[in-house]
Amino acid sequence: MDDIIPNKKLDIRGLKCPYTFVRSKLTIESMEPGQVLEILLDYQEASNSIPKSMEDHGHKVLRVEKINATEWIILVRKEND
């Protein structure tokens, strides 16, 4: 499972909803279809809402991982423009 190398990394620690998703969305918009974005966050609610919103926007959520007591990593592949 450690074989996914993200094309871009985004650190949104310290941000709350909706800016967690606003930031993530603006970043993925700037990428090419097929590329992978890694999002690092510490807002618990967003660890559920970002994957759902990304799927709603037609992107593929590859992984949601809690890396320590307060932080998560989400891997999303851009599927469309």
Place this chain on the structure above:
Amino acid sequence: MDFTEEQILRYSRHIILPEIGGKGQAKIAKAKVFIIGAGGLGCPVGFFLTAAGVGTIAMIDDDFVELSNLQRQIAHSTRTIGMPKVDSARATFEALNPDVDFIALKQRITAENIMQLIDGYDIVVDGSDNFPTRYLINDACVLMGKPLASAAILRFEGQVTTIIPGVGHCYRCLFEEMPPAGLVPSCQEAGVLGVLPGIIGGLQAMEVLKIILGKGDVLKESLLIYDALKTTFRKVKVPRNPDCKVCGKHPTITSMDGANYGGDYCQG
């Protein structure tokens, strides 16, 4: 387009929408909209388009703010009574959103100046309150191929339609001739419930944003009629008239030169 931190916060509820995103917001920021009238309809249209971050908004009106306007014209206030309406609107809109480039034109729109004034704008909004001006705006927009968000209000009823020249109907396809002066009530007799222009102007602003974004269906072959007393919306199909004087197969109106849009209508 790179947004500032402030812009990301200001437009975040737009950016979140799948239909808009950063790309759609950038389109809004590049758009240039020309609003005719700073009254009941022009105020809410200008207000919402300013809030939405439309890049350039021009507003034309030669009138001054009066106390009797304030029951419905939401860009003006008790403090701006006596000021030119476009200057009063400018103060409100600049306070709301400094991103927007607001161009205040304190003059009357005429057959002589309209084409030069709207040249360079993407979309025109008709917030005028009289028939001659409505036909004048329609003809100029059809001749120049400019999308037009048109509306009218009276008492408790409002009508909205969007004219995309070459694609759907125009205002003359809908109402071939101007009603004779005297048949329509003058401003003094007419009356309007203050919320009505807010609702109808809100619909016009929505049509403008959808044209900018290229999303959804605009009222390009239909007329939406709102009855505030009955609380009903009716959407009526409007066919294009092949014999239309301005957008038909053999138009007789081919320029604004020498056109007569006179008539003794109230210009309030």
